[in-house]
Amino acid sequence: MEQGFNRRRFLLSTAGIAGGLALPAAPVFAQGAKKIRVGLMLPYTGTYASLGTAITNGFKLAVDEGGGKLGGREIEYFTVDDESDAAKAPENANKLIKRDNVDVLVGTVHSGVALAMARVARETNTLLIVPNAGADEITGPLCAPNIFRTSFSAWQPSYAMGQVMADRKHKNVVTLAWKYSFGEQSVAGFKEAFEKAGGKVVKEMYLPFPNVEFQPYLTEIAALKPDAVFVFFSGGGAVKFVRDYAAAGLRSSIPLYGPGFVTDGTLEGQGEAAEGMLTTLHYADNLDLPKSKSFKAAYFKAFKMQPDVFAVQGYDAAQLFAAGLAQVNGDVGKRADMIKAMETATIDSPRGAFTLSKAHNPVQDIYLRKVEGKENKFVSVAAKALADPARGCRM
Amino acid sequence: MDFSTFLIQLLNSFQYGLLLFLVASGLTLIFGIMGIINLAHGSFYMMGAYMAFSLTALSGNLLVAIIVGVALSVLIGFLLEWALFSRLYKRDHLDQVLLTYGLILIFEELRSLLVGDDVHGVPIPELLSASIQLSETLSYPVYRLFMSAVCILLAIVMYWLIRHTRLGMMIRAGSSNREMVQALGINIDLIYRIVFGLGVTLAAFAGMLAAPVSSVYPGMGNQVLIICFVVVVIGGVGSVWGALVAALLIGLADTFGKVIAPDYAGLAVYVLMAAVLLWRPEGIFRRI
Numbered sequence: 001m002e003q004g005f006n007r008r009r010f011l012l013s014t015a016g017i018a019g020g021l022a023l024p025a026a027p028v029f030a031q032g033a034k035k036i037r038v039g040l041m042l043p044y045t046g047t048y049a050s051l052g053t054a055i056t057n058g059f060k061l062a063v064d065e066g067g068g069k070l071g072g073r074e075i076e077y078f079t080v081d082d083e084s085d086a087a088k089a090p091e092n093a094n095k096l097i098k099r100d101n102v103d104v105l106v107g108t109v110h111s112g113v114a115l116a117m118a119r120v121a122r123e124t125n126t127l128l129i130v131p132n133a134g135a136d137e138i139t140g141p142l143c144a145p146n147i148f149r150t151s152f153s154a155w156q157p158s159y160a161m162g163q164v165m166a167d168r169k170h171k172n173v174v175t176l177a178w179k180y181s182f183g184e185q186s187v188a189g190f191k192e193a194f195e196k197a198g199g200k201v202v203k204e205m206y207l208p209f210p211n212v213e214f215q216p217y218l219t220e221i222a223a224l225k226p227d228a229v230f231v232f233f234s235g236g237g238a239v240k241f242v243r244d245y246a247a248a249g250l251r252s253s254i255p256l257y258g259p260g261f262v263t264d265g266t267l268e269g270q271g272e273a274a275e276g277m278l279t280t281l282h283y284a285d286n287l288d289l290p291k292s293k294s295f296k297a298a299y300f301k302a303f304k305m306q307p308d309v310f311a312v313q314g315y316d317a318a319q320l321f322a323a324g325l326a327q328v329n330g331d332v333g334k335r336a337d338m339i340k341a342m343e344t345a346t347i348d349s350p351r352g353a354f355t356l357s358k359a360h361n362p363v364q365d366i367y368l369r370k371v372e373g374k375e376n377k378f379v380s381v382a383a384k385a386l387a388d389p390a391r392g393c394r395m
Numbered sequence: 396m397d398f399s400t401f402l403i404q405l406l407n408s409f410q411y412g413l414l415l416f417l418v419a420s421g422l423t424l425i426f427g428i429m430g431i432i433n434l435a436h437g438s439f440y441m442m443g444a445y446m447a448f449s450l451t452a453l454s455g456n457l458l459v460a461i462i463v464g465v466a467l468s469v470l471i472g473f474l475l476e477w478a479l480f481s482r483l484y485k486r487d488h489l490d491q492v493l494l495t496y497g498l499i500l501i502f503e504e505l506r507s508l509l510v511g512d513d514v515h516g517v518p519i520p521e522l523l524s525a526s527i528q529l530s531e532t533l534s535y536p537v538y539r540l541f542m543s544a545v546c547i548l549l550a551i552v553m554y555w556l557i558r559h560t561r562l563g564m565m566i567r568a569g570s571s572n573r574e575m576v577q578a579l580g581i582n583i584d585l586i587y588r589i590v591f592g593l594g595v596t597l598a599a600f601a602g603m604l605a606a607p608v609s610s611v612y613p614g615m616g617n618q619v620l621i622i623c624f625v626v627v628v629i630g631g632v633g634s635v636w637g638a639l640v641a642a643l644l645i646g647l648a649d650t651f652g653k654v655i656a657p658d659y660a661g662l663a664v665y666v667l668m669a670a671v672l673l674w675r676p677e678g679i680f681r682r683i
Contacts, residue, residue, distance in 0.1 A: 045507070046512075047613045047614055049507070050512050179658075206657060206658070207653060207660055210618060212618070213411055213649065213653075215410070215650070216649075216653045217653065218533070219407060220654060222400075222403075222530060222533030223396070235514055236610055236611075236612025236615065239515075239516055239610040240609055240610045243516060243608070244608070247519075247526060247538075248535070248536070249528070254532065265514075268513065268515065268516075269513070269514040269516035269611075270516060
């Protein structure tokens, strides 16, 4: 007993000495060039896990291409899995901002979570770069000098599709989407362009998110016999809808169109049913641009898989941040100069170079793509340098 | 809506209702007979769909996939009952909810590790891939009609099993008085194990059968879980017959809700549930 007590005391005291020795060493280590703290708040589990990973990979690839540095300074990553859970979003964002003291917050995929992040970013004046979430509000009513987006707004691809479908001589169109904000914003963008070009939306149909029982709607479409159908679904819903649509025999008589999300990352599941479908997005799988090719090669070399549009958006988030840091030589304290440089930067993106609108959303070409053998192949430019109208943004 | 469209919508609702019945019947058995609130029921449905996907990819044949999948599901059902659920019978509902919620998370994570997070499609078997022309623009896939036929067949088999066999008699007895049945020398533990295995298998089978039309994706089980509970509550806890009637009613409410009042389509099913509960608080049918 006595001995054991002694031994424990001995261990405790040596641990104390060791700890004491270690302590003074720590500040010396940290005193080198201070690293830039990057907070990645993305989904790493759940339905959007693969998207979160692609964005992270894209971001890191851009940093690694700069020798592991941005604006001459080393990068330190802090990651939080946002689980695509909007209820946990403010807490998760605050964890990165308050606890980890990040210089920039990068995130996320899910629009609900991104809206919450935008609110936190406004309150705390944190620099936020959104690498995917397309909710119109982020660069609309919620726009702020410190909030940027490197992806798209829901309005953009759908608006471009409205013009495409009018050009293809479709007069009467039925729309179908999930009844939640992204679905409604997609339909609104489409309708705006399509009706401006003289078309008519005969019926707007919605079903509750994430319901996938489409059969009643297909019957309704067959009864209405429109010239074409504009649809928004994504992931599992997009796979099921495109297959159901083909199985109901509607594909041959009533062509189906939609924003690119209907056929992106879903072609494996959709199989033959999606073949030949036209969609619009700011990216295509076979863009004939030098930057696109070099990016694809570098991405494949680093991660042993083909990049998708999400990887591109992550890559561009890092490029945008780098443009700001380069201007101030890595001194994030010079916030105003940094933001100015980001606002005026031209991002050499694998999707084609783009600039930012006043509300900090990409002004970019939207491509018309056609599904051919498990790829979304470039057909034409559907809308040149399309800028989101940023309704409700006062900046 | 003209008459032919109306008839096609009726067919849609009937077909949807029958599939719902197939998923929910397993839940009503486990819930009604064993008194277990099984939140993991949707996970069994998902498990079935993923089995259909991976086994079809391996064997190239949906039928083979379903046969192997059913055998695996029975085994998994027995294992889960033996390892976990048999410890729950004497505990209250909160413990059951806790365990089965945990199972949802475990099943999702296993799915993510084993198959990944991508969306997959399962090809419809060659033999059933045709479709029937219903109107000049709309045709109906034969596979959907085949699904309905299978559901009807299973409903008849279950009715016969529970009403007209010795096992069914023991199951019914066990649900009303566990101790008395045990005192009469019947191995009630075994009966419960069989019922649980049957419930799991029914859910998994529904997932396998639906996989070619529903596609296979993460979180698909959670979508059917809630609607399954609605079926059970409307039909009456533990009543297979009630589950059938309730599922068909929900099919009607959902389909025509979507057509007539698309803005409130999500509500139709719950309005139906509220109305039924006001009329018959214990559900349409009370017992098996």
